[in-house]
Amino acid sequence: MNITRGFTGRPRVDNPGLPPGQYDARDDWPVLSAEVTPDLAPADWTFRIDGLVARPRTWDWDGAHELPASAYEGDIHCVTGWSKFGVRFGGVSLDAFLDAVQPHDSATHVVAYAHTGYTANLPLADVTGGRAWVVWDHDGRPLPAEHGGPARLVVPHLYFWKSVKWLAGLRLLDHDEPGFWEGNGYHPRGNPWEEQRYFGD
Amino acid sequence: MTEASGTAAVTGARERFAPPTRFAVPGRIGVGRQEASVWRTATLTGIRRETPRVSTFRFAVPGWTGHLPGQHLMLRLTAGDGYVAQRHYSIASAPDDSGHIELTLDHVEGGEVSGWFHTVARPGDRVEVRGPLSGFFAWPADRPALLVGAGSGVVPLWSMVRHHRSRDMRMPLRLLVSARSPRDLVFAREMRAETTPVFTRSAPAGVTVGRMTADHLAPFMEKQPPAGWEAYVCGSNSFVEHASRLLVAAGQPVERIRIERFG
Numbered sequence: 001m002n003i004t005r006g007f008t009g010r011p012r013v014d015n016p017g018l019p020p021g022q023y024d025a026r027d028d029w030p031v032l033s034a035e036v037t038p039d040l041a042p043a044d045w046t047f048r049i050d051g052l053v054a055r056p057r058t059w060d061w062d063g064a065h066e067l068p069a070s071a072y073e074g075d076i077h078c079v080t081g082w083s084k085f086g087v088r089f090g091g092v093s094l095d096a097f098l099d100a101v102q103p104h105d106s107a108t109h110v111v112a113y114a115h116t117g118y119t120a121n122l123p124l125a126d127v128t129g130g131r132a133w134v135v136w137d138h139d140g141r142p143l144p145a146e147h148g149g150p151a152r153l154v155v156p157h158l159y160f161w162k163s164v165k166w167l168a169g170l171r172l173l174d175h176d177e178p179g180f181w182e183g184n185g186y187h188p189r190g191n192p193w194e195e196q197r198y199f200g201d
Numbered sequence: 202m203t204e205a206s207g208t209a210a211v212t213g214a215r216e217r218f219a220p221p222t223r224f225a226v227p228g229r230i231g232v233g234r235q236e237a238s239v240w241r242t243a244t245l246t247g248i249r250r251e252t253p254r255v256s257t258f259r260f261a262v263p264g265w266t267g268h269l270p271g272q273h274l275m276l277r278l279t280a281g282d283g284y285v286a287q288r289h290y291s292i293a294s295a296p297d298d299s300g301h302i303e304l305t306l307d308h309v310e311g312g313e314v315s316g317w318f319h320t321v322a323r324p325g326d327r328v329e330v331r332g333p334l335s336g337f338f339a340w341p342a343d344r345p346a347l348l349v350g351a352g353s354g355v356v357p358l359w360s361m362v363r364h365h366r367s368r369d370m371r372m373p374l375r376l377l378v379s380a381r382s383p384r385d386l387v388f389a390r391e392m393r394a395e396t397t398p399v400f401t402r403s404a405p406a407g408v409t410v411g412r413m414t415a416d417h418l419a420p421f422m423e424k425q426p427p428a429g430w431e432a433y434v435c436g437s438n439s440f441v442e443h444a445s446r447l448l449v450a451a452g453q454p455v456e457r458i459r460i461e462r463f464g
Contacts, residue, residue: 001279001283002242002279002327002329003279003280003281004278004279004280004317004326004327004328005321005326005327006317006321006322006326007278007279007280007286007317007321008280008281009278009280009284009286009313010286010313012282012284021285021287023286030438030462031438031462032462033460033462034225034226034337034338034459034460034461035224035225035226035455035458035459035460036225036445036446036448036449036455036458036460037442037445038455051218080289081287081288081289111218111220113220113221113222114220114222115222116222116224116225117220117222117223117224117225118224119218119220119224146438146442168220168221168222169220169221171218173218177217177218180224180227180337184334184335184336184337185237185334185335185336186237197275198237198238198331198334199237199238200237200238201238
């Protein structure tokens with residue numbers, strides 16, 4: 001351990017919800033996208049799932065809202081170091097979308113992509129079984145554009161770069177393909193509890 | 202809305218997936234996996250005051266593999282009980298072979314890491330860094346660059362200006378930078394004709410005070426290099442949202458605007 005002379009840090013919090021190396025951002029919700037925030041109206045938003053599925057399909061705003069509503073209330077963790085507790089998102093479980101397209105048994109991974117072209121890769125097992133959502137509400141209000149509105153992916157058990165903003169689609173694959181940050185030195189999976197920030201962690 | 206079943210076009214294909222929209226800001230350079238995974242000891246060798254709230258910290262980093270202007274690193278401090286605080290910081294210095302790098306840090310209110318740097322740190326202290334990280338905001342000096350920043354958001358942009366100067370490049374490079382006042386303008390002593398400052402709170406006599414506007418961008422958009430500008434925008438989220446909208450409205454293509462948000 002390389003102790004830094006004179007460094008004490010902020011008061012320690014005993015918070016079992018805080019993964020290693022993270023701090024509580026409290027009311028802040030930093031925005032860290034690398035591209036211009038797109039001007040995307042709900043009427044122009046679409047969400048497609050294709051690749052290794054029996055019935056590839058595209059939903060529009062109204063079609064997606066016909067699926068059963070589902071909410072996530074809990075914590076989110078950003079690779080830059082902040083975590084945010086008790087965040088409330090409303091939308092639809094990704095399971096409801098995947099049930100409709102019938103993934104092939106050979107599908108093992110997905111690439112989630114945005115209307116801006118941003119991409120993130122995820123094991124299929126990380127976005128099924130009630131662990132991922134397509135959301136359009138935050139705290140009961142429409143999700144702001146800078147946070148990914150009109151609709152984004154939320155995969156809260158992984159670092160938040162996986163939760164693609166301005167979600168446009170999922171491509172199901174039988175192998176893993178790095179997305180934008182994963183191709184920029186970040187960890188392929190990004191589990192905050194194992195502090196998988198960068199490749200090799 | 203169900204489409205005709207059929208996955209023949211993609212089944213079995215092993216081509217790299219490309220989204221229907223080309224990503225606006227694909228990585229400019231490859232990032233070595235090794236660089237990101239190794240923590241190195243950085244020894245503080247000097248501190249320079251830039252503004253009342255901003256200072257530059259110079260480090261010797263044995264084994265540093267070099268960086269491109271615009272890249273950042275991750276820095277960590279460790280307390281006696283093992284508590285660790287880590288932050289991403291842009292690199293302020295240009296790439297060189299001195300074995301040193303420089304970070305220029307704002308003294309953030311209540312900031313545990315920047316607070317340590319501004320009130321405790323002295324030459325000889327050791328911290329740890331990993332990097333350089335990220336390729337999308339790097340400027341490999343291959344395209345004319347229009348740099349737009351505010352506050353300490355000028356730091357990665359200034360690495361680009363320094364690189365441009367040290368290599369005596371002919372390639373067009375301009376910096377439009379917003380600061381609260383002349384005394385808050387980071388690197389003011391080093392700025393020359395490539396820089397146009399905008400002051401939001403107070404300015405020298407005869408200089409307009411106010412937020413960056415389309416009028417500030419107009420001269421650069423009217424006199425573009427033949428292949429246009431690659432725009433690099435850095436600052437707080439509210440600043441980069443504002444500045445990137447100005448750029449888009451002025452005709453800058455979104456796929457040629459790279460954004461680094463502090464916060």
